[in-house]
Amino acid sequence: MKKSKILVVDDQTWVRRMLLEALEFHGYEVFGASSGCEALQLASKVKPDLAVIDMALPEMDGLTLLAKLKEIDLNLRGIMISGNGENKSAKKALDKGAFAYLVKPFDISRLEDLIKTALTSRDLHREENINELR
Amino acid sequence: MNSGSSKVFEDLFTNRSYKISEDPAVFIKEGVHTVVLENNVQNEEKEYKTFNVNTMVVKDKEKALGVVVYCESEEEPESSKGSSEILFDTFSEVAACVVHEIKNPLFAIRGFLQILDNSLPEGDKRKEYIKIMISEVDRLESLVKEFLMMVKTQQNDNKGLVWVGGIVNEVVELFKNSFENKKIRLNVQTKDEAAFIWANKSQLEQVLVNLLQNAFEATDEGGSVEVAVLKDNGKILIEVRDSGRGISPEIEDKIFTPFYTTKKDGTGLGLFISKKIVENLGGKIYFDSEEGKGTRFVIEFPVRRPGAVDDRSKL
Numbered sequence: 001m002k003k004s005k006i007l008v009v010d011d012q013t014w015v016r017r018m019l020l021e022a023l024e025f026h027g028y029e030v031f032g033a034s035s036g037c038e039a040l041q042l043a044s045k046v047k048p049d050l051a052v053i054d055m056a057l058p059e060m061d062g063l064t065l066l067a068k069l070k071e072i073d074l075n076l077r078g079i080m081i082s083g084n085g086e087n088k089s090a091k092k093a094l095d096k097g098a099f100a101y102l103v104k105p106f107d108i109s110r111l112e113d114l115i116k117t118a119l120t121s122r123d124l125h126r127e128e129n130i131n132e133l134r
Numbered sequence: 135m136n137s138g139s140s141k142v143f144e145d146l147f148t149n150r151s152y153k154i155s156e157d158p159a160v161f162i163k164e165g166v167h168t169v170v171l172e173n174n175v176q177n178e179e180k181e182y183k184t185f186n187v188n189t190m191v192v193k194d195k196e197k198a199l200g201v202v203v204y205c206e207s208e209e210e211p212e213s214s215k216g217s218s219e220i221l222f223d224t225f226s227e228v229a230a231c232v233v234h235e236i237k238n239p240l241f242a243i244r245g246f247l248q249i250l251d252n253s254l255p256e257g258d259k260r261k262e263y264i265k266i267m268i269s270e271v272d273r274l275e276s277l278v279k280e281f282l283m284m285v286k287t288q289q290n291d292n293k294g295l296v297w298v299g300g301i302v303n304e305v306v307e308l309f310k311n312s313f314e315n316k317k318i319r320l321n322v323q324t325k326d327e328a329a330f331i332w333a334n335k336s337q338l339e340q341v342l343v344n345l346l347q348n349a350f351e352a353t354d355e356g357g358s359v360e361v362a363v364l365k366d367n368g369k370i371l372i373e374v375r376d377s378g379r380g381i382s383p384e385i386e387d388k389i390f391t392p393f394y395t396t397k398k399d400g401t402g403l404g405l406f407i408s409k410k411i412v413e414n415l416g417g418k419i420y421f422d423s424e425e426g427k428g429t430r431f432v433i434e435f436p437v438r439r440p441g442a443v444d445d446r447s448k449l
Contacts, residue, residue, distance in 0.1 A: 022249050104240075
């Protein structure tokens with residue numbers, strides 16, 4: 001079975017590396033970027049199924065990046081991560097189309113569970129679209 | 135009647151649609167009333183405006199000729215900040231940044247520990263060390279988070295007129311599922327619609343979250359927790375009453391002390407911070423408890439009386 005592709009965007013080197021290694025360990029094909037621009041370039045090449053994005057990226061913020069990634073692939077699932085635990089911030093992310101919002105530091109198993117659910121919903125959505133086309 | 139500046143009606147309603155959150159009949163009774171309006175914009179956070187309405191019926195010998203209505207807005211006087219306050223604001227901004235920056239390395243440490251854990255075989259002694267390290271990282275995270283909360287309690291900005299019943303309902307909503315899962319009956323009484331205080335909304339929410347979390351943890355399955363908003367003798371009271379294990383007399387003096395905790399994973403800052411927040415808002419927090427039977431925590435705020443001189447303006 002083809003591995004799902006996950007893009008991790010965080011400007012914190014060790015956080016990014018940790019997430020990449022943890023997700024690779026669980027069988028995903030992973031790609032890392034430290035900024036929005038880098039992420040967009042990478043995404044147009046590798047077409048990720050899902051992106052894990054830090055809300056507070058330098059220059060282009062996480063939610064703007066998510067919107068731009070969805071322009072490349074409307075069906076991409078985005079999981080936002082942030083040090084900000086306020087409800088307002090989470091609500092804003094979900095309103096802007098994020099699949100989920102996690103407050104750092106979180107348990108990696110929670111991220112894995114969410115990724116599984118997000119990828120299932122992406123597959124279901126894709127099947128529905130194919131059926132509609134038929 | 136010198137608590138706020140007089141404003142013309144248009145000033146109070148500019149670009150806004152408001153509805154009266156109290157009985158409109160207040161307008162036709164003679165006397166001084168506090169009228170509270172809430173904004174009527176959908177999907178927007180509730181915002182309240184309060185002003186004093188003086189109503190006087192003008193009569194000749196037999197019949198009323200008309201009504202004189204005088205409105206005066208009761209807004210918080212703009213405070214001019216002293217140098218120590220500005221210094222404190224800078225300090226709290228720096229503290230917020232530091233806390234935020236600490237979260238990233240903690241997260242990296244925690245994540246790598248989990249990766250290490252996954253790579254070790256079951257029964258390996260080192261797994262136990264990793265477990266301890268992860269729980270210590272979590273404790274550090276709670277500490278910095280609560281430290282930030284403590285700094286924020288000293289800030290005086292973002293205050294507004296807050297509807298106590300509304301906040302209680304919002305916080306209770308957060309806990310509903312947890313209470314249901316633990317089969318604890320949750321009873322909420324927020325009928326006193328007109329209980330408003332001048333406060334920072336998120337701080338007050340934090341206090342209620344702390345009290346409800348404590349009540350939840352202290353109460354066993356099948357027990358009950360009651361939350362009520364009451365007005366008593368010119369005071370607004372918020373009560374959180376549980377049928378839990380109670381507080382033993384030996385530790386009664388210590389529960390508001392920083393870093394004192396009886397919980398395994400507690401930081402000992404929750405009640406300390408709650409007390410600071412309530413006191414900073416001009417209120418009091420106290421409790422009575424009977425071991426094995428339950429505890430009642432009370433937050434008490436003075437009611438803002440129409441026409442009363444605002445104490446803060448004297449400072």
